[in-house]
Amino acid sequence: MRIMQTIIDTQQRILDSARELIFSRSYADVGVAAICEHAGVKKGSFYHFFPSKQALTIAILDAQFDDTQSKMIGQAFADDVPPLARLGRFVDMAYLFQKQLSVHSGRVLGCPFGNLANELSTQDEPIREKIQQTFARLQNLISGVLQAAQQAGDLAQDIDAGKTAHSMLAYFEGVMLLAKNQNDPDVIRELLPTMVQMRVQKVA
Amino acid sequence: MRIMQTIIDTQQRILDSARELIFSRSYADVGVAAICEHAGVKKGSFYHFFPSKQALTIAILDAQFDDTQSKMIGQAFADDVPPLARLGRFVDMAYLFQKQLSVHSGRVLGCPFGNLANELSTQDEPIREKIQQTFARLQNLISGVLQAAQQAGDLAQDIDAGKTAHSMLAYFEGVMLLAKNQNDPDVIRELLPTMVQMRVQKVA
DNA sequence: GCAGATCTTGACCGACCGGTCGACTTGCCG
């Protein structure tokens, strides 16, 4: 009897369940069995769609990036305001997202990419690479905004957009880590706005 | 026959082994059995000295803080140079440590506190708290240097030393995370010096 | 309606998890 089961197909349910569980706990703490139970699926089906937990995780990273881009970055970085204001908007959204998430789960969950990066970078090379690529894409998006700011004359030409974006990304991840550790979204509200002020100059 | 065994006592060997293994892999990936094997000790002895893996981890955090303070912070923050130069020295040492470590292990391992914070903050409340305290101590040490810089006239009075130290700590952790993910110590050399430039102003 | 591909199911695998326990050895003190 195929009633609700195929309306949202099995593969998607596994992906969504895994994303939610791993994001709110950790890779190691969420077993395949737990994912299957949450998705209402048996383990055999899991391995019909995904060859391994590792492969599932790589698929999660793609899904999470798409989600983040459409729900956060795409909105924050829309060009209806000046470039630097877009970064400010991003900072505000990051706080609101984490705040909202923490109300539901009672926990500040931090950055999904940072969490997996920290947990698995020394242990799983394919996942490490995938996250590295994801970080590179995020950095490029920020770098693009900084370059737009330079073209608009709102940012000095001697600023290195790429390195500044890299630093901003690092700072963002660090703030998320501290907020997660202190389990307090206000850490984000206090610290993250400083990100917009960061500047790294070009070296000769 | 008690030859080498008690020269460095068992408890210390367990602690050191666990520190090395967990730091170079992760909490979840290093089992009690692996720690015992590395320490040349049987599991029964482990549980004679430590009531649980969690308790061991909390002891590790204390040991790691002491180590970090004596081998890094104490040296970098010595008052033989002006306050802001101490921060620069700290940055250099952080790079050298990670570089050296990565030569031995083939991996950039990142910050021991940040690693555990990220992995366990949502899962183990006592450990989360312990790391929070550790971060607070680190932040205070940085804050002290910034206040010294203000007294020396090298840093404007309208800078919020506490918040700036908090931001610096966040940035430090973020840089370590990115370096670990990219498995490249040069990330630290490129990004971390920017930490010394960070400033957060007091709010009215 | 039939065949073949596409799922789904549940039982099962060996390995490992953190932790327990009682018996034993060893060091120390009177």
Added chain:
DNA sequence: CGGCAAGTCGACCGGTCGGTCAAGATCTGC
């Protein structure tokens, strides 16, 4: 020397880990 505490040991616990498999159910195109 005796005795007791401190430390060591190895077998063992129930449970979970990621992953496998063969058989059956269901969907699809002809």
